[in-house]
């Protein structure tokens with residue numbers, strides 16, 4: 001059974017994530033069909049606690065594909081490998097963005113990208129569209145863009161100012177907190 005997550009804790013998780021899925025970086029405002037959810041990074045069935053340090057903001061799709069799993073098979077090495085933990089690991093050490101594609105940089109990255117189907121054709125199409133609008137990733141991820149040569153190159157191709165433009169009032173809302 002799913003633990004009750006108090007409103008205040010939900011707000012903290014959402015605000016901490018700036019409204020973005022902490023796995024695929026899709027902003028809640030850019031997902032019309034399903035609400036983002038609160039993910040137990042370590043699922044409750046594995047004794048993960050309902051506390052801020054074990055919760056992440058996740059889009060419907062990432063949360064469904066992840067389920068209660070903690071590990072999966074690295075498609076390169078065939079080894080059992082942990083999934084990405086957004087509370088203890090840095091996104092930009094495990095993944096990079098190359099245009100609309102999430103490029104895994106490590107075994108953890110490969111395992112997570114595969115299990116969560118982070119580059120399925122449909123979501124790539126969505127990201128291409130959002131990138132054109134300047135909505136992907138949302139403007140609160142400047143640090144992601146300069147850690148990896150591929151992403152730095154992508155950000156140059158797309159124009160660096162695009163990432164700083166904030167065309168949606170909701171974003172100001174979140175940043176003011």
Ligand SMILES: [Zn+2]
Pocket residue numbers: 021022023024025026058059060061062063
């Ligand atoms: Zn996601």
